[in-house]
Amino acid sequence: MCGICGFIERNHKSSADLLADRARRMSEKIRHRGPDADGIWVKPETGLALAHRRLAVLDLSPAGNQPMISPSGRYVLILNGEIYNFADINRRIIADSQIEPIRKGHSDTEILLLAIELYGAVAAIKMISGMFALALWDQKEKELTLARDKMGQKPLYYGLCQEGLVFASELSCFKAFARNSWQIDNEALLLYFRHNYIPAPWSILKDVYKLEPGHLINIRAADIHSGAVSRIVSKPYWQLTTGDNGNSSASTQASLAENENELEQLLTRAISMQMVADVPLGVFLSGGIDSSLVTAIMQNLAPEPVKTYTIAFSEESYNEANFARQVADQLKTDHHEFLLTPRMALDIIPDLSRFYSEPFADASQIPSLLLCRLARQKTTVALTGDGGDELFGGYERYFQAEKLYQLLSILPLSWRQPLATAIDRPKLRQLLANTTLPGGPQTARQIVKMLELLPSADFATLYKTLVSHTNRPSALLSDSPREPETIFDRLNAYKKQPSHFARMMYCDLKTYLPDDILTKVDRAAMGASLETRLPFLDQDVVNFAMHLPVNHKIQGATGKILLRRLLCKYLPESLLKRPKKGFAVPMAAWLRNELKEWGADLLDKQRLQREGLLNHNLTAKIWYDHQHGKQSCERMLWNILMFQSWYESWRSTP
Template identity: 45%
Template structure:
């Protein structure tokens, strides 16, 4: 993994030295993503910059920006192409000769032989890239199928800019940093900001599996980045793949094919010229990932887990048991409450825009732990979305059909009782019971505020486009998660937390070939006997005894409610006090103060809503009151 940044001086008013100076500030802000070196390329008023985290081919032949053999293309690339060795062999059979051993060079020569669109379809990996075509004067931006690697673009005054993280935009003198009101509402509703929005007006996230082609003349004709967003086209038909006929295979046939696919995906993700390990929580997904790694490794795999002194949130014993069974080289660290909370002041710098998935705290800590010994860590991300693991899928399969027979008007009248209960889960259940259809059911599950105008004084949240209905509510929700929750919550959380400590993470279960296979499975191979991820459970049982992983699903969380009533209470009252909120003029102080008081008193659990408000206020103080581009990411301990 690396960090990329660049811009085009649309009016052509600056000399090369000025362009390089601004580019250097952009890339310096991404040093945490690439501490092993930097590079720049400036020509035609196009500036491309790169920060390198060296993983494959540590020599100078892997440095970026990199120019293709013909001199036509220049690339800056963040990520990994896992099947690059197979593609390289095919290119060599066509007479292509390589100078080094990097996947970046393989990408460039693929573009030379097959063009951009065909090459993207051949790549299996995670990537965010900017590719400049000197012959046609065209800039290509593209992002991997699942959205593992981030890519923002927009205007900063007269510059068209793009970068891995928003902080890089502050390096350009024309960047206005005006908050996008609709993005604020979306964040308050979901606790994250879904693509294509960003928190800043006129700056967008390129959606997953999309490419954007811009001629330099196009940039001179308009200053509206939203016009360019509408030109972005998908190169992977996720919707079509998910609606293909269900495969009629036996469980044994399914297990054999899935085992082979995951072994391939895992093997390709173990290619690295630096130390490599894995996260291990003891759950199904991480245990299966480690089991497949250990099967293919000649030495014990380095595994990492963290525990908490609070017994209610400590699962380290399960990870320890799986590690012992598989024979890994296991490192475990118990985080004290004080250590766990130490990262909170740094979250606005790590995430750049409001982000409020509280598991961002333990994710950062396990990344920091792993980085002390390895540069690459495999994770179990993707098992829930691909194989039906979330508890909400059980709710959708067993509960939604039952309450759907009740007249909608009656269910919506029951929904009004949610304001009277202090229990968070009971309140959420009452909220979703008023859903009119499967898409409404999904939106309600992911809305901490059904009506954001109850807490925000101005504006409203825009509608989110969800995938078409997929034949069953479980398939529909899995596809919606893949398009919405996965790229904009889970993958954002892991990317920023890992990159803050210069750690590359890889997820075999998110290989697009594995997901395409998963979408052919019938629902009963995902959910059976009241349990999700049925087929993954059966596959894991080949490597790990059932008793080591069969237990109720728990998230990777922290005791947030108790922290907000205890040691974090003064911080919460400072950020969410009535007078600061009144002066700020964004939120309704009385509503917020009621929630704070009820939570402190213990009559209600408003953890998720309050965490969202706190993360917004923390971001606002950091970036809207006194922004700068020093961006020193914490590396405590």
């Protein structure tokens, strides 16, 4: 993994030294992504600069440094990520060209450049199985290509301002390029408060966008110089498709046992490729099905005990470390366990806004960052089990949504909508907040969520409401911008999927996975200069999963059927039978105790009035209700606090 950034100046009159100085200032902002080496390449006549920060994992010699120039001199490439199938691509190059290419080293970046020269940029990018964000300069066409991997594992932002085109792995580089050119996008802020992340293609800054997974853009330098481009539009080079929609495939026709064997072969190959590194590697182990399966196959391939890492909590109700320990003992790994205390969480919070680049409020970012920091003491590369839930049906909300939709469908919509309007009143919410209910504030929150679900006109609306942190994000802002449409609002994207379960998984693969889970993993790992690799997102594994019939993923109220069957080959079935907790943290208690002073300072009423972005009266009420136990508001408060923390850091950082 690495970090990349660059620009094309509109007024292309800067000297090589000035271009390099500007690129270096940007590059310094992402030093944590690549502490081992840095490089800059400039082209004064076009106002172009490319900068790269390197975390050396393959070919540790200077031959692997970037920017890298192709043998003919036509292409200049900067790449963040890993190309796992680089050996396969190299064999194809040799077969098609009938010669052994002359190489300076053995990095995957060099192989990709050779493929680009032989097949062209788009064709070569389509060949990649891996995680990447790249920028490619074509000296002949004077054209810049930006591309992002198929599942969105590596980030890439791009934007236009008066001074030109800018792109980077993180938003901090944009401020280093032009400090006063960027403003907060209130429409994106609405999406953030709804989801706790900002979905692609939006970012927190106006006129700055995330390149969507599986997309690329081509920009001619002349169009930037002339001002002919007011907005850059990306195009897909790959799209997520399903085979369970009338198309036949081997996996849709195969038996459960046959698909189990096929999945084992695919995962074994993916993990084998992702274990290739010239540095120490390990695996994150939570004790859940996904990480346990990755660990089991990895240990089966390794000649010695694999290093496994997990986080323990001092609050026992959140602690899964004992499950991870049991799996590690069974597989005989070299296990390392770290205890997360409230004091450690408080110490790590100031770093979150710096590493997460824009507002991000999945509270599991705290243990994720700590785990990456501690693992980095012994390891440079760590495999993870992320992606298994979205591909194989692992989230409890999938079953909740299906049951709720069946229940609500008993009443006609013409009855439910006026009923919801009649009973969803502020007085009722206040009554729930002031009433002692079995289960406490959590029960009140569930009742409010049911009231929000009641008027759902269709399943897509119900699922959007179910996964929203608030169904009224505009109430949190001082003004009322229009909330942009997302995949949740485009019903045609759902109708292509054969069942409600398939629709939910498809939606999560397009939004929640890249914009929450993969964002969390990338920023936490890069904040510690650690590379994470995700075998479940191997291209062949993804294609296989997308063509599986739903009943090979979900049966009754049980998900990940195929993964469970496969894991039983490596572990006793008793270790699989436990409730899923996820990477939850005791945020409600922390905000009333260890984090109370920090939160109160960020939510000071005068401060909010001075900043003018948030509804200070509503924010004060949410804080008061949580502190006095009237409602359990930790999820919404964490959203607000993470925005405030990011905004403070953004305004104060030069």
